[in-house]
Amino acid sequence: MKAILLLAVLLLPLCPASTNAQVAVQAERLYPMTGDLRPIENGVVLCGKNGRIEKVGPPGEVPIPEGYRILKAKVATPGFIDAHATVGLSGILNIDRQDQEQLEKSSPIQPELRAIDAYNGRDPLVKWVRELGITTVHTGHAPGALMAGQTMILKTNVTAITNEEKDTLRPFAMVAGTLGSDGFGGGGKSPGSRAKSLAMLREQLFKVQGHLRKRKKLEEGETAEPDLRLDALAEVLEGKVPLLVTAQRHHDIAAALRLQKEFGFRLVLDGASEAYLLLEEIKKAGVPVLVHPTMARPYGERENMTFTLAAKLHAAGIPFAFQSGYEGYVPKTRVVHFEAALAVAYGLPHEIALAGCTSAAARLLGIADRVGSLQPGLEADLALFDGDPLETVTHCIGVIINGVVVSEEVK
Amino acid sequence: MCSSLRYLAPLATLVAIAVVSLGGGRETPSRLTAYVGAHIIPVTAPEIEDGVLLVKGETIAAVGKRGEVVIPENAEVIDLKGKVLFPGLVCTHSHIGKVQGGDGSSPIQPGVRVLDSIDVLDSTFEKARAGGITMANLMSGSGHLLSGQTAYLKLRDGKTIEDLAVRNEDGSMAGGIKMANGTNSIRGSGGSPGTRGKSAALVRAQFIKAQRYREKLAKGGDDPPERDLAMEALVEVLEGKRVVHHHTHRHDDIITVLRLKKEFGFKVVLHHVSEAWKVADEIAEAGVSCSIIYLDSPGGKLEARDLEWKNGAELEKRGVLTAFHTDDPINDSRWFLRSAGLAVRSGMSRQKALEAVTIAGAEMMDQAGQTGSLTAGKKADFIVLNGDPLSIYTRILETHVEGKKVFDLDNPEDKLWAEGGFGAGHRRQVSGCCFTK
Numbered sequence: 001m002k003a004i005l006l007l008a009v010l011l012l013p014l015c016p017a018s019t020n021a022q023v024a025v026q027a028e029r030l031y032p033m034t035g036d037l038r039p040i041e042n043g044v045v046l047c048g049k050n051g052r053i054e055k056v057g058p059p060g061e062v063p064i065p066e067g068y069r070i071l072k073a074k075v076a077t078p079g080f081i082d083a084h085a086t087v088g089l090s091g092i093l094n095i096d097r098q099d100q101e102q103l104e105k106s107s108p109i110q111p112e113l114r115a116i117d118a119y120n121g122r123d124p125l126v127k128w129v130r131e132l133g134i135t136t137v138h139t140g141h142a143p144g145a146l147m148a149g150q151t152m153i154l155k156t157n158v159t160a161i162t163n164e165e166k167d168t169l170r171p172f173a174m175v176a177g178t179l180g181s182d183g184f185g186g187g188g189k190s191p192g193s194r195a196k197s198l199a200m201l202r203e204q205l206f207k208v209q210g211h212l213r214k215r216k217k218l219e220e221g222e223t224a225e226p227d228l229r230l231d232a233l234a235e236v237l238e239g240k241v242p243l244l245v246t247a248q249r250h251h252d253i254a255a256a257l258r259l260q261k262e263f264g265f266r267l268v269l270d271g272a273s274e275a276y277l278l279l280e281e282i283k284k285a286g287v288p289v290l291v292h293p294t295m296a297r298p299y300g301e302r303e304n305m306t307f308t309l310a311a312k313l314h315a316a317g318i319p320f321a322f323q324s325g326y327e328g329y330v331p332k333t334r335v336v337h338f339e340a341a342l343a344v345a346y347g348l349p350h351e352i353a354l355a356g357c358t359s360a361a362a363r364l365l366g367i368a369d370r371v372g373s374l375q376p377g378l379e380a381d382l383a384l385f386d387g388d389p390l391e392t393v394t395h396c397i398g399v400i401i402n403g404v405v406v407s408e409e410v411k
Numbered sequence: 412m413c414s415s416l417r418y419l420a421p422l423a424t425l426v427a428i429a430v431v432s433l434g435g436g437r438e439t440p441s442r443l444t445a446y447v448g449a450h451i452i453p454v455t456a457p458e459i460e461d462g463v464l465l466v467k468g469e470t471i472a473a474v475g476k477r478g479e480v481v482i483p484e485n486a487e488v489i490d491l492k493g494k495v496l497f498p499g500l501v502c503t504h505s506h507i508g509k510v511q512g513g514d515g516s517s518p519i520q521p522g523v524r525v526l527d528s529i530d531v532l533d534s535t536f537e538k539a540r541a542g543g544i545t546m547a548n549l550m551s552g553s554g555h556l557l558s559g560q561t562a563y564l565k566l567r568d569g570k571t572i573e574d575l576a577v578r579n580e581d582g583s584m585a586g587g588i589k590m591a592n593g594t595n596s597i598r599g600s601g602g603s604p605g606t607r608g609k610s611a612a613l614v615r616a617q618f619i620k621a622q623r624y625r626e627k628l629a630k631g632g633d634d635p636p637e638r639d640l641a642m643e644a645l646v647e648v649l650e651g652k653r654v655v656h657h658h659t660h661r662h663d664d665i666i667t668v669l670r671l672k673k674e675f676g677f678k679v680v681l682h683h684v685s686e687a688w689k690v691a692d693e694i695a696e697a698g699v700s701c702s703i704i705y706l707d708s709p710g711g712k713l714e715a716r717d718l719e720w721k722n723g724a725e726l727e728k729r730g731v732l733t734a735f736h737t738d739d740p741i742n743d744s745r746w747f748l749r750s751a752g753l754a755v756r757s758g759m760s761r762q763k764a765l766e767a768v769t770i771a772g773a774e775m776m777d778q779a780g781q782t783g784s785l786t787a788g789k790k791a792d793f794i795v796l797n798g799d800p801l802s803i804y805t806r807i808l809e810t811h812v813e814g815k816k817v818f819d820l821d822n823p824e825d826k827l828w829a830e831g832g833f834g835a836g837h838r839r840q841v842s843g844c845c846f847t848k
């Protein structure tokens with residue numbers, strides 16, 4: 001009996017729809033977030049037994065087979081993607097050493113800290129964002145150290161990571177670092193200046209280059225001595241995972257671009273408050289931007305931030321996505337599409353704002369083959385609303401992950 | 412803010428007065444301006460399509476439908492077709508202007524006035540004007556049981572705290588007093604309490620002392636008590652002249668405030684009130700008002716874990732006077748209208764949500780006769796919007812305080828305060844008579 005139960009539990013995530021009827025979503029306005037990003041009036045999405053999308057289209061083209069549970073909504077979108085968060089690591093209570101796992105400052109460079117070892121999928125804030133329509137988060141170690149640790153990408157219905165490949169989209173998505181005074185050591189610890197920050201990073205990356213050279217020289221059958229730190233950064237220098245650099249000031253952004261040029265890794269700029277001063281340079285370097293929350297507080301390193309940054313990046317043709325970011329106090333998590341909504345008030349086209357937390361976010365994170373748009377074969381993650389998803393007064397009325405209804409709260 | 416010419420305007424008025432005086436006139440003719448064609452939301456009266464707002468000097472002369480309001484021939488007519496006119500926003504709880512209260516020397520400091528600390532040239536004032544805020548209660552923090560006397564300010568275009576102050580009938584600057592309970596004010600060092608029981612005991616002891624002081628004052632005679640700034644402020648509280656603005660989150664802390672109110676009879680507005688939904692009946696029964704905050708998620712500390720968006724709806728159901736606040740920098744003043752949107756999302760009526768960012772706050776600061784709605788006879792405090800106040804896409808185009816435009820999105824310098832950008836964090840500079848960038 002025990003064995004059968006165990007088997008059932010193991011199989012559950014693999015065939016999530018098996019315990020429920022298959023779901024069909026019928027929306028007066030459906031945003032597949034494909035092609036020209038235009039919505040389909042009276043669109044239908046059929047979710048398959050395998051948790052993937054079967055069909056998408058107008059009702060004439062996509063009849064709903066018998067036996068499907070039909071969910072109706074004014075508006076439906078792909079489940080939202082929060083392209084950079086700390087949810088699950090920075091818990092609701094905000095108590096150090098109890099539920100704040102996003103930052104460890106004993107050493108300035110710790111790329112070996114894995115997000116999968118720090119994530120609490122049962123923190124109430126994960127449920128909070130899930131019920132508002134967010135189905136995928138890129139979460140992990142936060143800004144605040146020169147190299148704080150790793151990030152990962154997973155769905156918001158995952159309560160525990162028992163199998164890092166199955167339970168996440170990317171167990172190791174990026175290495176997160178911070179330039180500028182927000183990344184200083186504090187209390188007399190290095191780095192204590194911008195120049196020192198870069199010297200430390202360069203020194204570390206040269207060591208990784210040496211580590212990679214050693215690996216190449218190994219004879220067949222020989223394996224290198226594991227080194228958690230160097231091995232993690234080797235992934236960065238080999239181009240397997242990007243370096244996520246939080247930089248607000250223009251000269252910190254310029255420093256990140258300089259570092260990228262010297263070492264040739266994949267760079268993702270984060271925050272980037274003053275990116276509007278360096279649009280050409282960022283564009284030329286081909287670097288995408290995780291734009292700071294529109295409602296981030298304009299103090300300290302962010303004093304020159306503008307609510308028009310997303311619109312400016314869009315106009316310049318720089319790929320970007322929205323994020324909830326990290327908050328040290330209240331609100332303990334932001335809500336990614338609330339941030340996107342305000343960008344519309346400040347000049348960003350509505351469909352581009354939606355893309356910034358769906359399809360464009362998926363592309364930036366390298367997961368567009370799985371989530372971020374509504375296409376046959378992609379994972380059936382949807383958010384249902386009783387109006388324009390970006391309007392404050394609109395409610396999220398349903399959330400579907402892998403074809404399974406995970407929330408019907410009116411929130 | 413607008414242009415440096417703005418400071419020449421009063422000068423021009425003075426010249427005009429001089430000219431009129433020479434001509435034998437006695438009074439400054441009040442400028443008449445008719446704002447015509449907007450959708451007007453007076454808040455305390457039904458919304459008006461295609462309305463007219465007639466402003467005479469600092470005051471609203473008339474509000475009504477086009478054709479019903481007589482527009483004098485000498486009035487300047489400003490066409491606002493397609494726009495929305497809304498009362499200036501009232502924020503009952505703000506920390507703009509680098510406002511400070513008491514220091515670390517003791518937990519109860521009623522003698523400290525925040526008006527002695529405020530930098531009215533700080534860019535946060537410009538940002539608040541860009542956010543449509545025309546009146547605010549500037550308060551010190553919640554790290555004390557009582558951190559000081561608050562300041563009610565109109566966000567007039569001025570250079571000193573005196574220029575911005577709301578005045579009591581006797582000419583003194585109006586304000587309340589800031590108190591707090593719960594974890595923020597429990598510090599356990601420097602004379603601060605270490606528990607909730609101790610917090611209440613310290614507060615009660617001070618109020619009992621103030622009752623004695625008041626009795627001595629009332630006796631008068633040859634032996635009046637020595638002047639005592641702290642006691643004088645607390646006597647004003649006991650006499651209902653100074654409203655207590657009380658930070659409180661958890662249900663038991665809320666009830667503690669109600670208990671103290673009952674014992675000492677002061678007027679109190681509960682602030683934040685995260686767990687209001689748990690004790691809404693008790694709040695209603697006590698007849699106190701609530702100034703609540705909307706945050707995009709609960710938590711950030713244990714006592715805000717159960718903060719719920721439904722607070723507004725639950726208080727409305729029970730008829731509790733409810734306002735919202737920014738707690739700027741917690742919520743930036745430029746997003747204040749979002750609070751009304753979140754309130755409606757979570758069950759509050761549109762009407763009550765709109766009152767909560769205008770007239771309700773004015774009532775809590777005893778200024779509802781002067782501001783908080785578009786009503787003839789009140790001060791001309793209003794904002795011009797390009798859409799409905801509850802829509803996230805709506806922008807604030809202009810802010811007017813007492814008939815004078817203090818924010819104009821078309822002005823590049825004002826636009827910087829409204830949208831941010833390089834230099835937006837800097838303090839506004841003053842040189843000579845005029846502001847320079």
